[in-house]
Amino acid sequence: MISIATPHRASDWRAEGRQVRPRVLQVITKLDMGGAEVIALDLVSALQRSTDFAVATVLDVEPTPVGRAMRAQLADLNIPIFLGARGHYKKGGAIVAAWRLARAVSHFQPDVVHLHTEMPELTWAIARMLFPWTRRVTMVRTVHNSELWIAWGGIGRWVTDRLATARAVAVSQAAAAADAAIGTRRPRPQAEVIYNGARVPPPAPGGGGASGSAVGDGGGMGPARAAVSVLFAGRLIAQKxxxxxxxxxxxxxxxxxxxxxxxxxxxxxPLEEALRAALVGIAPPGWVIEMTPPIGGLSLRLREFDAVLMPSRFEGFSVLAIETLLSGVPLVATRAPGLVEALPADYPFCAAVDDAQMLGLTLARILEAPQAAQQQAAAFVPELTSRFAPEAMIARYSDIYHEEHRRRAP
Structure with missing residues (x-):
């Protein structure tokens, strides 16, 4: 039996007058590229003057450039980091991750555990089962996607039922509906929708795109800086x-x-190898197609591109879509669940999910007249700035943390 010393109750600390601010443990899958991870760190950065934070990961992965930047950001803020399990999550890693998460709770003694996405939820549900004292900590869970527990439906129902008393937030109406569709034995209120916030990124101080490996360049004569530059940025998984x-x-x-x-x-x-093979030899004359690692600080560099491609099949929401348009860069996107909520109702550069031909034709309109397309995209900046002001998101989460800070866990 795994044992961890039972900590004092958070309420005991308050009674002794030693705790005057909410203590929130942000739980994310890993320190690496991901919308949920970015939002969690944004909340830490924005609220660290009024809230004590720590960050726990489910997985301890080899640092990527993005992961190293995240670690540096947290180090600059003096935020404790508790790393999760190494190795395969499904082959014993889940138990190790739950033990490490319980140990993080014992050490940091949060008032609130804030869970981002399914893997942290599953890990916390296991921790609550193995270490009953963790049930005294109140929970906030943010639903970050509009398709949940893919191929894990039974486990998802068990986890959602175990966490039915958690305060639930969703990043879009589509995400809230997906969460509500999970059947549980205990009734749960529908998740409150809090749209992720974004602001107009400042121009980058200089520099070109990330260096990478050219898959095909239409004969090897492509220019060093193409007249028109197109970006796809995202995990290479079917969802994207x-x-x-x-x-x-x-x-x-x-x-x-x-x-x-x-x-x-x-x-x-996981689709990287197949995509690389599919791209070999397809570049038209004069085109350069290259594959690179994720771009660190991408929001600061969006203006380097003339168009951004987002052919997603579903999303929870998309801060990248908003940041792209706030930068005045045309976005070629699908009307996917979750993603469509980030787009203006009359946005012209979008197509149906999986309609590659129409997405290509839409991109062609931008390639034909990049400056005109940029003017069209820029026209939506005032609307998006108002709808997705980060101050609204930050203020609402702050309210939730303080409300849960005052509420004794069941």
Missing amino acids: GPDLLPAILASAYAACPRADVKVQIAGTG
């Missing part, structure tokens, strides 16, 4: 639609055969 990129690019070239285009595919994931 990277498998559609070859057909999208072929459709775009057929409709607009210009010979000065550079396409950067920035991301890693």
Whole structure:
């Protein structure tokens, strides 16, 4: 039996007058690229003057450039980091991760554990089962996607039922609906929708795109800085639609055969090898197609690109979509659940999910007249600035932390 010393109750600390601020443990999957991870760190940065934070991960992964930047950000703020399990999560790692998370709670003694996405929820549910004293900590869970527990439906129902007393937040109406659709024995209120906030990123101090490996360049004569630069940035998983990129690019070239285009595919994931193979030899004359690791500080560099591709099949929400448009950069996107809530109702550069041909034709419109497309995108900046002001998101989460700080866990 795994044992961890039972800490004092958080309420005991308050009674002794030693705790005057909410103590919140942000629980994320890993310190690496991910929308949930970015939001968790944004909350830490914005609220660290009024709230004591620590960050715990489910997985302890080899640091990537993005992960190292996240660690540096937390170190600058003097935020404690508790790393999770190494190795395969499904082969014993889940138990180790739950033990490490319980140990983090014992050490940090939070009032609130804030869970971001399914893997942290599962890990916390296991921890509550193995270490009953952890049930005294109140819970906030943020639902970050509009399709949940893919291929893990039974486990998802068990976890959601175990965490039914948690304060639930969703990043979009689609995410809230997906969470509500999970059947549980105990009734739960529908998750409150708090849209992720974004602000206009400042211009980068300089520099070009990330260096990477060219998959094909239409004969090797591509320019060092193409006249038109296109970006796909995201994990290379089916949800993000990277498998559609070859057909999208072929459709775009057929409709607009210009010979000065550079396409950067920035991301890693299980589809990387298959995508790299599919892209070999398909670059039209004068095009450069390259695959690179994720771009650190991407929001600061969006203005380096003339268009951003987002062929997602579903999203919880998309801060990248908002940041792209706030930067005045045209976004080619699908009307996917969750993602469509980030787009203005009359946004012109979008298509149906999985419609590679129409996505390519939409991209071609931007390639034909990049400056006109940028003017169209810029027209939506005032609306998006108002709808997705980060101050609104931050203020609401602050209220929730203080409310849960005052509430004794069941």
